[in-house]
Amino acid sequence: MIKLNILNITIFAATVILITGCGVTTPYQRPANLPLDGLFRTFTDADTTFSLATRSALDFYDDPFLQQLITEALDSNLNVLHAVNRLVQVSELVKQQKAAFYPTLTLGLTGSVSDVSKYGNASKPADPFTELKLAATAGWEVDIWGKEN
Numbered sequence: 368m369i370k371l372n373i374l375n376i377t378i379f380a381a382t383v384i385l386i387t388g389c390g391v392t393t394p395y396q397r398p399a400n401l402p403l404d405g406l407f408r409t410f411t412d413a414d415t416t417f418s419l420a421t422r423s424a425l426d427f428y429d430d431p432f433l434q435q436l437i438t439e440a441l442d443s444n445l446n447v448l449h450a451v452n453r454l455v456q457v458s459e460l461v462k463q464q465k466a467a468f469y470p471t472l473t474l475g476l477t478g479s480v481s482d483v484s485k486y487g488n489a490s491k492p493a494d495p496f497t498e499l500k501l502a503a504t505a506g507w508e509v510d511i512w513g514k515e516n
Contacts, residue, residue, distance in 0.1 A: 470507035476500070 419427070425434045441447060481496040 467508075468510065470505060473504045473506075475502045477502075 424437050428434060428437070476499070478497070478499045481498070
């Protein structure tokens with residue numbers, strides 16, 4: 368019972384200290400006349416079309432050794448190489464998907480020569496039977512229902 372009483376007193380004292388600790392400071396009052404002129408940079412005549420994102424890192428740094436290190440790091444960076452390969456793959460997939468909207472044209476040529484079989488007549492005909500076929504098909508699937516999208 369005494370341990371419980373000491374525990375309650377300790378919790379009560381800690382709570383009172385924490386609550387009164389928050390009220391020690393006075394609220395902040397901002398001074399009325401602050402000199403704000405010249406504290407912030409303003410560029411009225413700046414060229415807004417220029418961006419560091421459009422400038423090469425090799426043009427940004429003048430040190431040739433640093434330019435060599437940047438070139439070497441970019442050439443051997445596997446993450447960049449994988450990203451470039453993925454971009455190439457995606458662009459080829461987009462070309463393939465766009466090709467589905469084009470008409471298709473199929474040409475085929477087949478030929479055969481028929482002669483007397485070795486189990487047929489003993490005499491060979493002077494003119495064997497020759498057959499040639501040339502076939503062409505054209506098709507275009509109009510995407511009315513949006514199947515290709």
